[in-house]
Amino acid sequence: MADLQLIMSGLANGCIYGLIALGFVLIYKATEAVNFAQGDMMMLGAFIALGFTNSDRMDLPFWLAVPMSILLMGCFGYLLDRIIIRRMFGQSQVSVVILTIALGFVLRFAAGTIWGHEPQSLESPFAGRDVSFGGVVLGLDEVVVIFTTVLLTIGFYFFFNNTKLGVAMQASSQNQLAAYYMGIPVKRIQSLIWAVSGMMAAIAGILFASKGSIDPGVGLVGIKAFAAAVIGGMGSLPGALLGGIIIGLVEPFAARYVAAGYSQVAPYLLLFLVLVFRPHGILAQIHRKKV
Amino acid sequence: MSTQATNIVEKSTGTQAGSDSVLKIRNLESYYGPIMALRGVSLDVREGQIVTVLGANGAGKTTLMKTISGVMDPEKGQIFYAGKDIAGAEPNEVVNGGIVHVPEGREVFPLLSVEENLEMGAYTRKDKDGVKEDREIVFSYFPILKERRKQAAGTLSGGQQQMLAIGRGLMARPKVMLLDEPSLGLSPLLVKEIFAIIKRLNKEQGVTMLLVEQNAKVALDVADYGYVMELGRIVIDGEAAKLRASKDIQEFYLGASTDGQRDQKRWKQKKTWR
Numbered sequence: 001m002a003d004l005q006l007i008m009s010g011l012a013n014g015c016i017y018g019l020i021a022l023g024f025v026l027i028y029k030a031t032e033a034v035n036f037a038q039g040d041m042m043m044l045g046a047f048i049a050l051g052f053t054n055s056d057r058m059d060l061p062f063w064l065a066v067p068m069s070i071l072l073m074g075c076f077g078y079l080l081d082r083i084i085i086r087r088m089f090g091q092s093q094v095s096v097v098i099l100t101i102a103l104g105f106v107l108r109f110a111a112g113t114i115w116g117h118e119p120q121s122l123e124s125p126f127a128g129r130d131v132s133f134g135g136v137v138l139g140l141d142e143v144v145v146i147f148t149t150v151l152l153t154i155g156f157y158f159f160f161n162n163t164k165l166g167v168a169m170q171a172s173s174q175n176q177l178a179a180y181y182m183g184i185p186v187k188r189i190q191s192l193i194w195a196v197s198g199m200m201a202a203i204a205g206i207l208f209a210s211k212g213s214i215d216p217g218v219g220l221v222g223i224k225a226f227a228a229a230v231i232g233g234m235g236s237l238p239g240a241l242l243g244g245i246i247i248g249l250v251e252p253f254a255a256r257y258v259a260a261g262y263s264q265v266a267p268y269l270l271l272f273l274v275l276v277f278r279p280h281g282i283l284a285q286i287h288r289k290k291v
Numbered sequence: 292m293s294t295q296a297t298n299i300v301e302k303s304t305g306t307q308a309g310s311d312s313v314l315k316i317r318n319l320e321s322y323y324g325p326i327m328a329l330r331g332v333s334l335d336v337r338e339g340q341i342v343t344v345l346g347a348n349g350a351g352k353t354t355l356m357k358t359i360s361g362v363m364d365p366e367k368g369q370i371f372y373a374g375k376d377i378a379g380a381e382p383n384e385v386v387n388g389g390i391v392h393v394p395e396g397r398e399v400f401p402l403l404s405v406e407e408n409l410e411m412g413a414y415t416r417k418d419k420d421g422v423k424e425d426r427e428i429v430f431s432y433f434p435i436l437k438e439r440r441k442q443a444a445g446t447l448s449g450g451q452q453q454m455l456a457i458g459r460g461l462m463a464r465p466k467v468m469l470l471d472e473p474s475l476g477l478s479p480l481l482v483k484e485i486f487a488i489i490k491r492l493n494k495e496q497g498v499t500m501l502l503v504e505q506n507a508k509v510a511l512d513v514a515d516y517g518y519v520m521e522l523g524r525i526v527i528d529g530e531a532a533k534l535r536a537s538k539d540i541q542e543f544y545l546g547a548s549t550d551g552q553r554d555q556k557r558w559k560q561k562k563t564w565r
Contacts, residue, residue, distance in 0.1 A: 164414070167403065167407050167410060168411060168414060170400070170402065170403060170407075171403060171408075174400045174402055174403065175399070175400050177362070177394065177398060178394060180362050181386075181391075181393075181398070182391075182412055182414050182415075182459070183383035183384075183386030183463065184383070184411065184414050185381075185383050
């Protein structure tokens with residue numbers, strides 16, 4: 001019984017890690033750079049939703065605030081690439097990485113200035129409620145997180161495999177030059193991928209915030225999500241989700257069965273083991289790199 | 292024989308005369324950073340012809356193709372396509388206009404299926420029915436692609452990938468196809484097969500071809516007209532049949548053995564080319 005609840009809360013956390021990791025992988029596949037601000041973008045998405053819907057802020061209905069913040073984060077991602085990241089074209093990937101780390105700091109500071117540094121809770125309709133499935137009592141927030149992730153996964157699968165734009169996104173990440181030759185507007189597609197990962201960050205942020213309080217520093221779960229992306233195989237979308245879920249599941253069990261000081265290390269120990277024994281991650285895509 | 296060879300060299304004005312050229316390139320100069328890769332290239336491609344550009348590694352053939360398709364921007368010069376100067380246009384505009392580039396080394400999308408690769412070839416097109424028709428046309432030229440249409444392109448053999456690259460190019464319904472080294476890394480039998488299809492596409496679908504090749508023999512066999520590039524310049528041009536007969540071409544590009552008599556002459560000729 002207790003184990004089932006651990007599994008559920010682990011799964012729910014894991015789904016959130018997975019969604020952030022998905023954002024990492026999307027951008028990595030499209031531009032071969034890692035966006036270390038992904039976690040902070042998640043934080044920003046959560047705060048935007050909070051700003052829209054909390055009664056002491058704008059007090060908009062929750063169901064309006066959610067699509068608005070997702071859309072806003074989508075625009076944020078698009079413009080971020082359009083205005084800043086694209087200027088780094090031709091620079092080494094390290095400079096893009098450093099840029100995104102700096103961006104993370106900026107976002108944390110901006111969020112603190114706008115919404116304050118204290119932990120706050122998003123007023124979501126599923127916070128603190130329980131549902132029971134045949135006698136098993138589960139937190140509604142956890143069920144919503146898992147359900148949303150499943151829906152998103154199906155949606156993404158459909159988008160990437162069955163729409164022209166989705167296939168073009170895959171194509172330009174697999175072979176950028178050939179995509180240019182085919183007349184695919186690669187730059188615009190990259191901006192759109194940033195937009196998608198911004199929207200992803202907003203969704204992850206809202207789900208994260210509906211499970212507990214947030215403060216401008218929560219973006220640091222991005223590090224765990226990055227570990228998830230690496231465990232799953234950087235460059236594999238299902239791998240990112242799988243990695244997230246694995247880390248999410250390892251955490252509560254480590255906290256329960258391992259001495260307190262050591263349990264925190266468990267996700268990174270796992271990362272370490274995966275890197276040693278399967279350096280390309282669990283679901284590595286065999287992808288020939290052209291020079 | 293030797294008089295004809297010198298004739299060709301003298302005649303080398305760098306252009307193929309004629310007003311019905313679909314692609315007309317004048318004094319094109321392109322750079323890779325500080326390195327000048329095209330040193331004023333002029334050439335003409337007439338509608339319905341197969342025109343080949345021969346030359347060794349580093350002659351600038353691929354750069355020429357990339358500059359035409361808009362992946363590289365020229366520093367100077369014009370590219371007239373259907374009367375309009377398209378030098379420096381974006382790749383998607385060039386594809387939309389009807390020029391498609393089939394790149395060297397196949398360059399398929401490795402994890403997409405054959406069908407999805409073909410779909411990407413038609414990315415700039417809006418007419419769904421036409422795209423479907425063209426896919427059937429591509430399948431009729433390359434039946435193996437139909438058989439493997441659900442397979443990831445990266446798992447195809449080299450020859451099949453080359454077929455896919457050509458088929459993907461056809462999906463844009465081009466007027467002009469830029470073919471960069473279709474023979475690269477393929478067995479002689481496959482080369483023969485692919486060139487037969489190139490010839491058929493030219494005759495049956497009316498696709499004008501600009502064909503870059505190192506394999507001068509097969510290229511001159513299918514081509515109507517040929518240019519020879521060296522170090523970023525056109526050094527010889529002429530009807531394909533004449534080029535085939537030319538001693539210079541035979542020696543340097545067709546690998547015919549030299550008889551002692553010509554040794555001295557070759558040295559001289561090489562000098563005049565540069």
